[in-house]
Amino acid sequence: MLINDTTLRDGEQAPYVAFNTQEKLEIATLLYEAGAHELEVGIPAMGKKEQEDLKEILALNLPIQIMSWNRATLSDLEASLKCGLKAVDLSIPVSDILIDVKFNGDKTKLLNQLESTVLAAKKEGLFVCIGGEDSSRANNAFLKEVMQLGKRLGANRFRYCDTVGILTPYKTYDNIKTLVSYDLLDIEMHTHNDFGMGTANAIAGFEAGAKSANTTVIGLGERAGNASFEQVLMTVNRLLGQQGHINIKALKTLIRKVSHASNRRLDSSLPIIGKNIFSHESGIHVNGMMKSKSSYEPFTPKEVGLKREFPIGKHSGSSTLIYHLKTLGIEANKEIVQKLLPQVRDIVTQRKKVLNAYELKELYLCSLAT
Secondary structure: EEEEEOHHOOOOOOOOOOOOOHHHHHHHHHHHHOOOOOOEEEOHHHHHHHHHHHHHHHHHOOOEEEEEEOOOOOOOOOHHHHHHOEEEEEEEEEOOHHHHHHHOHHHHHHEEEHHHHHHHHHHHOOOOEEEEOOOHOHHHHHHHHHHHHHHOOOOOOOOEEEEEOOOOHHHHHHHHHHHHHHOOEEEEEEEOOOOOOOHHHHHHHHHHOOOEEEEEEHHOOOOOOOOOOHHHHHHHHHHOOOOOOHHHHHHHHHHHHHHHOOOOOOOOOOOOOOOOOOOOOHHHHHHHHHHOOOOOOOOOOHHHHHOOOOOOOOOOHHHHHHHHHEEEEEEHHHHHHHHHHHHHHHHHHOOOOOHHHHHHHHHHHHHHOO
């Protein structure tokens, strides 16, 4: 299972996002260090500045495959060759909707254009991924025809794109299982998050036999974004059995860098990276965590560079209060703590803010005095 991250291509296509050269170089390096297996880093056909940036990324000499995105045209391919790229995604529309928009419904013209471009790329010794734009709305028979053509021409991979994010995990699994059964080309997932299922659909693709998946850091991308790099990375390593090393320091730095460069705020409850995802307030949960740290956590805070916390809030129980008082050197009387709970809940509800340990200590000592 390979992660082909496209933060520097599809991620940057998010509205209001633009990375400068230095940001691109840092993001590419951090992606490699954090665990990405391949990178898709830009669109050479955009012009000279984009090509210069791609050349600088290639000059980093990262020991992973670096790919560009192209329309399946000879002019786009030539722009990639000028940059020195050795791997290309050659994109074609595959749904009737987009074939009508881009080729006036002429599939023969589309396939002929794809054939000439793939042949030219293979003549140059390139790794070729055929990008099936809007695969999730395409006719399955046409997808098979495209893959058969790709196989005959020597292409290496077919990118199955859920371009408008309409798949569910079950449907994804079913579709990819069918394509894999043809035994033609390796499948790469490209999933969008319009209904909040981008990451889930990428994982469903892996479970059905896809060999790679596109991701973006913090799910950056067009509209609602793409499958999340950090979520796919952790899922592949922790749930799908691919026990690779995750460089947590690099991952945290990468997330901060992309967040800053894209001007996107990180929600505190984001999976994998949200600063509050190891905060336990519910009394029942805290009581369980005191007995076993695996009670209510699927992985440890240390694995993702975060910290565990037990906020003193409306839903806190006596275990939380006793825990915090103990950190301040107080062996609390459980009966007094139980009597404090309604007061703690009233305070938190009124001011919309949890108590800190010192405020709790003051309340406890006042209760002792009375």
